[in-house]
Amino acid sequence: MLTSTAFILLVIGFAFLFDFINGFHDAANSIATIIATKVLTPKQAVLWAAFFNFIAFMVFNLSVATMIGTGLINPSIINPELILSALIGAICWSLISWYFGLPSSSSHALVGGLAGAAITAAGFSSLKLTGFITVLIGILITPLCALLFSLLISKLLQRATQSIPERKSRRSFKWIQLTSSALLGLTHGGNDAQKTMGIIAGLLFSASWIGDTFYIPFWVIISCQGVISLGTICGGWRIVRTMGTQITPLNAMRGCAADASAAAMIFIATECGVPVSTTHTVTGAITGVGFANNKAKTQWPILRRIFLFWLLTVPASGIIAATTQGLLIYLQ
Numbered sequence: 001m002l003t004s005t006a007f008i009l010l011v012i013g014f015a016f017l018f019d020f021i022n023g024f025h026d027a028a029n030s031i032a033t034i035i036a037t038k039v040l041t042p043k044q045a046v047l048w049a050a051f052f053n054f055i056a057f058m059v060f061n062l063s064v065a066t067m068i069g070t071g072l073i074n075p076s077i078i079n080p081e082l083i084l085s086a087l088i089g090a091i092c093w094s095l096i097s098w099y100f101g102l103p104s105s106s107s108h109a110l111v112g113g114l115a116g117a118a119i120t121a122a123g124f125s126s127l128k129l130t131g132f133i134t135v136l137i138g139i140l141i142t143p144l145c146a147l148l149f150s151l152l153i154s155k156l157l158q159r160a161t162q163s164i165p166e167r168k169s170r171r172s173f174k175w176i177q178l179t180s181s182a183l184l185g186l187t188h189g190g191n192d193a194q195k196t197m198g199i200i201a202g203l204l205f206s207a208s209w210i211g212d213t214f215y216i217p218f219w220v221i222i223s224c225q226g227v228i229s230l231g232t233i234c235g236g237w238r239i240v241r242t243m244g245t246q247i248t249p250l251n252a253m254r255g256c257a258a259d260a261s262a263a264a265m266i267f268i269a270t271e272c273g274v275p276v277s278t279t280h281t282v283t284g285a286i287t288g289v290g291f292a293n294n295k296a297k298t299q300w301p302i303l304r305r306i307f308l309f310w311l312l313t314v315p316a317s318g319i320i321a322a323t324t325q326g327l328l329i330y331l332q
Contacts (some may be wrong), residue, residue: 008080011080011203014091015087016223016227018196018199020231021094021095021098021231022106022195023192023228023229023230023231025098026279032282033181033258034259037251046233048178049184050229050230051185056190060190060194060270061271061273062197062216063273064190064273066198067198067274068110068194068197068202068275069197069198069202069205070202072111072131072135074126077121078202082117083117084324084328085116085321085322086110086113086117086199086321089319092317093113093316093320096316097313100309104309104312105277105278105280107275107276107277108313109314109316110195110199110317111132112313112315112321113318113320114321115318115321116319116322117322117325120326120329121325138276139310142274143280143281145284146288147287147291148288149265150257150288150289151288151289153257154254158292170251173253177259180260181255183260187263187270189225190266191269191275191276193224193227193228194275196224196227196228197216198216201214201216254292255289258285258286259285262278262281266278280310287303
C-alpha cells in the first residue's frame with residue numbers, strides 16, 4: 001500500500017486537478033444561457049459565475065461531501081491508490097467529453113471512478129448500495145424535474161408578458177437573469193465543490209491525518225471552492241457553444257427560466273446531501289424551455305449525443321479507474 005506523505009500529497013494534487021477540470025468543464029452550466037442571451041460578455045460571465053462558485057461554502061451544509069467521503073464505498077478499503085484510481089477515471093472521462101464538446105457529468109464520472117476502483121480492490125461487497133441508489137435517483141429525477149419546472153415557468157412567463165412590448169420585456173429579463181445566473185453559480189459551487197472536499201477528506205481520514213472522526217477541514221473547504229472557481233474562470237468554451245446555442249434558441253426570458261429551474265433543483269439536492277449533476281440538470285432545464293418555445297426548434301440529434309454520453313459516463317470512468325487500480329495493485 002502506498003501511504004508515504006509524498007504519495008498522499010500527490011493524490012491531493014490530483015484531487016485539485018479534478019476540481020479545476022470540474023469547474024472548467026462545468027462552467028458551461030453556469031454561463032451558457034447568460035452568454036447566449038448576451039446579458040453578459042464571456043469574460044464577465046465567467047467572473048460572475050466564479051464569484052458565486054467561491055462563496056457557496058457560506059450557504060450550504062457539507063452533506064454532499066460527507067456522502068462522497070463515507071456514503072458510497074466502505075471507508076475501511078479507502079486508501080491513496082484507490083482515490084488516485086478514481087480520480088484518474090473521472091479526469092480522463094471529463095477531458096474526453098470536453099474534447100467532443102458534450103456536457104457529461106464530472107460528478108457522475110467521479111462516482112463511476114470510485115465504484116470501478118473499489119470493485120477492483122475489494123469486490124462488489126465494498127459498495128454501499130444505499131448511497132448508489134441515492135445517486136441513481138438524482139441522475140434520473142433531477143434533470144426531469146428541471147425540465148418540467150422550466151417548461152412550467154416558461155409557459156407562465158409567456159402568458160404574463162404577452163401584452164408587454166418585446167423590447168421592454170427583454171430589457172427587464174436581462175436584470176432578472178443576472179439573479180438567476182448567480183443562483184445557478186451558487187448552487188453549482190455548493191454541490192460540485194463538495195465532491196472534491198469529500199474525496200480529500202476521505203483520503204485524509206484513511207491516512208489518519210484528521211483523527212478518528214470524519215470531518216471536512218476548513219482548509220479543504222476553502223481550497224476546493226477556490227480551485228473550482230479558478231476552473232470556471234478558464235471556462236470550457238466548446239461545451240458553452242453546445243448548451244447555449246445548439247439545443248434550442250434562447251432569449252433573456254427563456255434563459256432566466258432555465259437558470260432558475262436548474263438552480264432550484266440543485267439547491268434542493270444539495271440540502272438533502274444528494275450529489276447530482278449540474279450538467280444534467282441544466283441540460284434538462286434548457287430542454288424544457290425549448291419544449292415551451294417550439295419543439296420543432298429543439299435539436300434532437302444534439303440531445304441524443306448528450307444522452308449517449310450520459311449513459312457512458314459511469315461505466316467508462318469506472319473502467320478507466322478499475323484498470324488503473326489493477327495496475328497499481330500489480331506494481332506493488
